[in-house]
Amino acid sequence: MTATNIPKLNRAQIAARVARDIPEGAYVNLGIGIPTLVGDYLPKDRDILLHSENGILGMGPKPKAEDVDWDLINAGKEPVTLLAGGAFFHHADSFGMMRGGHLDICVLGAFQVSITGDLANWSTGEPDAIPAVGGAMDLAVGAKAVYIMMEHLTKKGESKLVEKCTYPLTAVGCVKRVYTDLAVIDITKTGPCVLEIVAGLPFEELQRLTGVTLIDGR
Amino acid sequence: MINKIVDSVAAACTGIADGATILMGGFGGSGQPHELIDGLIAGSARDLTIVCNNAGNGETGIAALLKTGRVRKILCSFPRQADSHVFDGLYRSGKLELELVPQGNLAERIRAAGAGIGAFFTPTGFGTELAKGKETRMINGRQYVLEYPIHADVALVKAERADRWGNLVYRKAGRNFGPVMATAAKLTIAQVFDLVTLGELDPELVVTPGIYVKRVVRVDRQSERGRKAA
Numbered sequence: 001m002t003a004t005n006i007p008k009l010n011r012a013q014i015a016a017r018v019a020r021d022i023p024e025g026a027y028v029n030l031g032i033g034i035p036t037l038v039g040d041y042l043p044k045d046r047d048i049l050l051h052s053e054n055g056i057l058g059m060g061p062k063p064k065a066e067d068v069d070w071d072l073i074n075a076g077k078e079p080v081t082l083l084a085g086g087a088f089f090h091h092a093d094s095f096g097m098m099r100g101g102h103l104d105i106c107v108l109g110a111f112q113v114s115i116t117g118d119l120a121n122w123s124t125g126e127p128d129a130i131p132a133v134g135g136a137m138d139l140a141v142g143a144k145a146v147y148i149m150m151e152h153l154t155k156k157g158e159s160k161l162v163e164k165c166t167y168p169l170t171a172v173g174c175v176k177r178v179y180t181d182l183a184v185i186d187i188t189k190t191g192p193c194v195l196e197i198v199a200g201l202p203f204e205e206l207q208r209l210t211g212v213t214l215i216d217g218r
Numbered sequence: 219m220i221n222k223i224v225d226s227v228a229a230a231c232t233g234i235a236d237g238a239t240i241l242m243g244g245f246g247g248s249g250q251p252h253e254l255i256d257g258l259i260a261g262s263a264r265d266l267t268i269v270c271n272n273a274g275n276g277e278t279g280i281a282a283l284l285k286t287g288r289v290r291k292i293l294c295s296f297p298r299q300a301d302s303h304v305f306d307g308l309y310r311s312g313k314l315e316l317e318l319v320p321q322g323n324l325a326e327r328i329r330a331a332g333a334g335i336g337a338f339f340t341p342t343g344f345g346t347e348l349a350k351g352k353e354t355r356m357i358n359g360r361q362y363v364l365e366y367p368i369h370a371d372v373a374l375v376k377a378e379r380a381d382r383w384g385n386l387v388y389r390k391a392g393r394n395f396g397p398v399m400a401t402a403a404k405l406t407i408a409q410v411f412d413l414v415t416l417g418e419l420d421p422e423l424v425v426t427p428g429i430y431v432k433r434v435v436r437v438d439r440q441s442e443r444g445r446k447a448a
Contacts (some may be wrong), residue, residue, distance in 0.1 A: 027254075053321065054245040054391045055427035070248055075248040088390055089246075090397040090425070091271075092329040095322030099342060130306050131318050132298035134349065138322030141341040172345035172361075 001048065006209070007200040008181040014149055016041040018107055018179050021147075022048055025103040029053065029139055032076040035107040035149050049083075051103055053135040058086025079150075085194045095135065098142035106143035108136065110178075112149045112165045115212050117175040117187040119148065120167035140171035152180035152209065159211040160187065161192060182206055186217065193217035222384040222434045223413060230407050230435040231257035234372055238263055240375040241328060241399040242270040244278060246299075249392035251376040251409050252279045253437040258374070264288035269328070269368055271321065271395060273297035273305035284308055293368065295321035302428035320348060323365055325398055330369035332401025332430070340365055375424065379412040383422045384431030386410070393425065402432040407433045 009017065011034055017039035022028055029051045030036050039061070042048050050059040053075045063069070066081040079081040082088075089097075097103060112120040122136045123129065136191035140146055150160055161178065177195075178185045183206055193215040197206055207214050224230050231254060234240070238436045240258070244250030250270075259282060266289045273294050273416050274281030283289060292314060297305050308314035319327070330338055332343040339362035343349040353364040375396045377386040386394055386408055408426075413436050 017387075034355040052391070054248070056391050069390065071390040071428050073246065073248050073391060076370060077248075087373070087392055088388075090393050091321075091325040091395045092398045095325050099322055099326075099340065101255045118345075128310065130298040130302065130309060132296040133318055133320050134296040135321040137348070141344070142322075169346045 006182070006205075007198050008152075009198055010181070012041075014179055014181055017184065018147060018149055019043065022105060024048070025104065027051055027057070029098070029103050029106040029143060031106065031108040031136070031139065032134075033109050035109055036074070036076060038107055038149070048051050050214045051094075052080070053094055053098070053139075055089050056080070056082065056086065056092060057089070058083040059107065060086070080188040085106060095138050098135070098138050101142060101144055103143040105145045105147060106139045107147045107149055108139060110148045110160065111180055112119050112162050112169045113148055113150070113175050113187070114162055114165050115192050116186070118165050118175045119170045119175050120144070120165040121170045122145070123168045125168050136170050145176045146174045147177045148175050150178065150180055159209060161210055161212055182209070185214070188215070191215050219398070220232040221382045222428070222431060223382050224433050225282075227253050227257040227362060227409070227435055227437065228260065229350055230254060230409070230433045232263055233405070234258060234261060234263045236263055237265045238268065239241050239369070241265040241368075241370045242268055243375045243394060243396040243399050244280075244372075245391070245394040246404070247275060247279070249376050249388070249394045249396055250279050251269060251374040253407050254374040254376075254407055255279050255283055259283055259286055265290050267291040267293070269293040269324070269370065270322065271295050271324065271408035272299060273302055275299055275303045277304065281305065284314065287313070291315040291317065293317045293319055293324065294326050295319055300327070311337055318348060324368075325395065327368040328402045329398045331362065331369040332398060335367060337364055337366045339363065345428045362446050367378030370399075370403040371405060373399040373406040375400050375406060375408045375426075377410045379414055380408055380410040380431070380434045381414050381416050381428070382417055382434070383416060384408065384434055385419050386428075387419060388413050388425055392430060397426050400426045406431050407435070409435050409437045411437065
């Protein structure tokens with residue numbers, strides 16, 4: 001199997017897969033970038049409350065153009081809406097909510113995840129890069145479950161699930177589950193445990209692409 | 219009679235000294251006190267340290283202040299934006315010192331200053347570059363980093379409505395850093411769109427009690443609409 005003919009999910013399909021695992025009643029933070037897509041696929045029959053770090057609980061979908069309000073934006077600074085029953089609060093409360101373990105799930109992107117659940121998602125460590133960390137470190141240590149949504153391989157074909165992160169860390173041992181375009185993998189004490197593989201990709205091939213030793217938990 | 223209302227942005231911004239540390243509310247443009255920042259630019263204070271979540275967008279607000287070259291240091295969590303070119307240029311040329319702070323630590327360090335906390339242990343940042351050289355401690359099996367408060371000389375805050383005692387209410391997610399920053403400075407200055415008489419703000423809903431606020435100035439809502447259209 002060559003890199004071009006590996007069956008893989010697109011970003012929307014990964015988002016839909018993550019959304020299926022978010023239970024009724026969950027308080028959830030979706031990180032900026034790709035994780036935001038998960039919001040479009042949350043089951044309509046479940047009451048799921050989205051938290052936005054800038055001080056919103058009960059965040060709703062994008063508004064119509066005529067309803068855009070620049071005091072009602074998400075963490076990515078895009079206009080959003082507020083559901084009936086939603087609430088506003090200040091930044092210290094918002095991050096207290098995270099750090100205090102009140103959020104059930106956060107979904108974040110990643111450059112790398114290690115087999116012990118270390119997360120690298122805020123900096124590539126390039127000397128000339130403009131740094132920015134935002135709420136990534138707070139979310140990673142604070143949410144009860146940290147789910148990562150990422151492509152399995154870099155553009156060069158290197159596994160993003162690694163023995164040890166080479167990029168600067170966001171947090172140590174925080175990741176619970178990784179959703180990639182190839183598989184769903186739990187980070188466990190005995191190692192990364194594969195729960196699902198995309199249709200058409202044998203476990204052995206996933207193992208070969210991944211580099212670190214995987215447990216077949218299917 | 220306590221009357222914290224001043225009649226111009228210039229009057230609101232008087233007495234900001236060289237070398238001051240200034241907290242500035244806002245998450246991106248939302249809650250950013252543009253008029254007060256313009257007032258600061260119109261003044262002469264230099265060698266400033268500013269504390270804010272982002273390091274400015276485009277050429278206005280915080281970006282315009284940075285462009286004057288009167289800011290020595292910035293503490294912030296997320297300077298990189300699609301249009302943060304003013305910050306990017308100053309940072310890359312070494313003309314602006316940056317202390318990058320995780321967003322929740324930024325908020326909590328400001329809160330700690332306002333609440334008289336000497337320092338606190340937080341799990342955020344443990345084991346990362348941003349905690350390098352900082353004291354750590356294992357508490358109940360979990361690792362924490364010691365963080366110190368951020369005290370300021372001045373806080374510039376944007377709220378929606380105020381009375382002459384300085385009680386403030388905010389608007390939607392524009393509230394963001396305002397209420398914590400208001401507590402942590404010797405001189406808290408609020409810009410608002412509406413001034414109301416005492417008793418008109420529902421006391422159950424006051425977000426920032428006036429004890430934290432020294433000056434209030436009303437600004438025109440039209441200017442905001444113009445800015446957003448631009």
